[in-house]
Amino acid sequence: MPSVPALEFNDVSKQYRGFFRSQWVTALRNFSLRVEPGEIFGFLGPNGAGKTTAIHLAIGLMFSSSGRGEMLGHKFGHAPTRRRVGFLAENVALYHRPAEKLVRFYGALNGMRDPHLRRRTTEMLKEVELTEVAGRNVGKFSRGMLQRVGLAQALVNDPELLILDEPASALDPLGRLRVREILQRAREAGKTVFLSSHLLSEVEQICDRLAIVIKGRVARVGTVAELLEAQDRFVITAKGIDALMFEGTQQNGFMKITVPALSQRQTIEKIWLSGGEVVAVNPIRRTLEELFVELANQNGGGHIAQEDARGPK
Ligand SMILES: Nc1ncnc2c1ncn2[C@@H]1O[C@H](COP(=O)(O)OP(=O)(O)OP(=O)(O)O)[C@@H](O)[C@H]1O
Numbered sequence: 001m002p003s004v005p006a007l008e009f010n011d012v013s014k015q016y017r018g019f020f021r022s023q024w025v026t027a028l029r030n031f032s033l034r035v036e037p038g039e040i041f042g043f044l045g046p047n048g049a050g051k052t053t054a055i056h057l058a059i060g061l062m063f064s065s066s067g068r069g070e071m072l073g074h075k076f077g078h079a080p081t082r083r084r085v086g087f088l089a090e091n092v093a094l095y096h097r098p099a100e101k102l103v104r105f106y107g108a109l110n111g112m113r114d115p116h117l118r119r120r121t122t123e124m125l126k127e128v129e130l131t132e133v134a135g136r137n138v139g140k141f142s143r144g145m146l147q148r149v150g151l152a153q154a155l156v157n158d159p160e161l162l163i164l165d166e167p168a169s170a171l172d173p174l175g176r177l178r179v180r181e182i183l184q185r186a187r188e189a190g191k192t193v194f195l196s197s198h199l200l201s202e203v204e205q206i207c208d209r210l211a212i213v214i215k216g217r218v219a220r221v222g223t224v225a226e227l228l229e230a231q232d233r234f235v236i237t238a239k240g241i242d243a244l245m246f247e248g249t250q251q252n253g254f255m256k257i258t259v260p261a262l263s264q265r266q267t268i269e270k271i272w273l274s275g276g277e278v279v280a281v282n283p284i285r286r287t288l289e290e291l292f293v294e295l296a297n298q299n300g301g302g303h304i305a306q307e308d309a310r311g312p313k
């Protein structure tokens with residue numbers, strides 16, 4: 001039986017009314033995406049690409065202009081499903097309450113009761129390393145501390161799906177490491193994580209798959225390896241060959257030769273014929289940053305959605 005996707009956007013468009021009544025900003029344009037259960041999915045894109053908009057639609061904070069979407073098998077906005085989801089907003093805005101009370105409040109909103117709620121609250125505050133300040137009012141918290149409380153409230157109900165809109169932007173390196181561990185543990189427990197982030201190295205380290213959104217559309221989707229390995233060029237590592245016969249770089253007795261995919265076979269045969277040995281053949285890897293910049297530039301550089309005169313269709 002095919003599994004129910006954790007999140008599914010089907011041809012979703014979202015227009016916001018601009019400053020003038022006749023003008024509309026198209027934040028999502030025929031946006032389609034499927035997130036499978038059990039994966040850590042990275043959601044990338046330049047500022048203004050539509051990531052937060054997509055997340056707010058899924059959580060049910062607003063409605064799409066057209067198209068449809070489902071979260072854990074139910075239409076976006078289905079209230080009981082929301083209780084099975086943990087959400088950390090981009091700009092953590094929390095009531096000015098002691099951290100512990102606040103986490104308890106969100107747990108209670110999700111239908112949790114003592115003693116389970118008390119135990120989970122204590123555990124989650126420990127998880128984000130806020131136990132010592134649990135009694136302090138979050139109104140006086142630093143940005144990173146707020147993000148940690150936000151994460152604790154997102155985790156308190158032990159959600160099946162965790163939706164995080166830039167969870168680590170204000171965190172120090174230790175905090176980021178902690179978040180990575182938390183997300184990896186969530187995956188081990190069979191949960192799904194949907195993670196919007198500008199921290200490309202974090203995404204590259206933990207995400208099973210990722211999507212890059214440009215101007216309200218998915219420009220690329222796939223595993224990190226699929227997106228970064230350009231299949232058109234390879235590096236052949238060889239040893240025992242005459243350096244003068246090949247163009248490449250020498251390192252510790254090995255020679256690295258970069259070739260287009262089409263001449264890969266020919267080069268390998270030439271190495272063998274000259275008595276050499278092929279040690280490895282690897283596709284060239286781009287960095288995630290290179291791919292990101294390339295995609296943003298292909299789309300006219302200016303990535304932020306422009307106002308247009310057309311209203312919702
Ligand atoms: N409430 C709103 N009213 C009008 N326009 C909006 C509103 N919210 C977002 N937009 C516009 O929709 C587009 C997408 O915004 P969104 O916040 O979804 O981007 P994002 O990908 O989350 O960007 P960032 O990386 O900066 O967080 C932008 O052009 C933005 O100006």
Ligand SMILES: [Mg+2]
Pocket residue numbers: 051052053090165
């Ligand atoms: Mg955003």
